[in-house]
Amino acid sequence: RQLDEVCLPLFFGWFLLTPAQDQLRSTGSDFLTALDGFKKNAVGSSVNEGQEIPLEQYFKGKRSLHCTTKFCDYGKAEGAKEYAEKPEVSELYGSVFDLAVSALFVTPRTFGARVSLTDEQLVLWPADAEKEAESSVPGAGSLPLGSRAHITLGCADGVEPVQTGLDLLEILVLPEVEPVTDLELGSLRFYGEGRWMLELKEPMCAAACFSSFYK
Ligand code: A2P
DSSP: OOHHHHTOOSEEEEEEOHHHHHHHHHHHHHHHHHHHHHHHTOSSOOSSTTOOSOHHHHSBOOSOOEEEEEEOGGGTSTTHHHHHTOHHHHHHTTOEEEEEEEEEEEOSSEEEEEEEOOHHHHTTSOTTTTGGGTTTSTTGGGSOTTTTOEEEEEEOTTOOTHHHHHHHHHHHTSOOOOOSEEOSSEEEEEOSTTOEEEEEEEEEEEEEEEEEEOO
16 A cells, blocks of 8 residues: 555544634534523424433534544545545645634534635535535535535534534525524524524634644
8 A cells, every 4th residue: 555545534624723613612602502592482493302401511522623624534435535635735734724604503413613615715625525415415416515614513412423514414405594583693593303503693713724634
């Protein structure tokens, strides 16, 4: 085996710098508290299926916050080598970017933040990221490139983080709905089946380093 095959990471992505991680965790926690408060008065909209535990405890998330670009699985994932060999990947490796966090969402499975990528950032986005999700989320393949970009903030017990991006796509393929309320952070929409999305009034700017992760 060649050295570069052996060295492919678990995944490539943008890793939030500590201040951005702290800020996003804090905004995320404010959102969960506000959503818990709102749900108390809303009918038929349970996220955690009648469980009384606060959302903050329902979602487990201790890892460092990042936005995955390409999941490589140490080279076993389809297209991993091709991605790692892209000139943009080596040119931009180690660079810091300002990611725009535009929304927060929760589903019965996951809690995440939506990232709106710029054209400059999209050069690092795999062309098949949305198409690859088509079998789990019908219609995902027709969404614009970068639609799946997200930061996992937490997962319910027994749920793998890969689910967060799929849950985001599942919301994005649905027809747009009217907000159910305006919270301090932005407008809150309900998509049925315990799916909520808060569009931030002010998108959050999160400084993040493009790099890779090995477990
Ligand atoms: P995410 O990017 O939503 O956080 P794990 O710890 O399960 O091995 O995953 C490592 C990282 O790679 C996580 O951040 C995870 O989800 C992402 N990931 C895992 N599997 C996939 C996949 N099949 N496609 C895309 N991203 C994945």
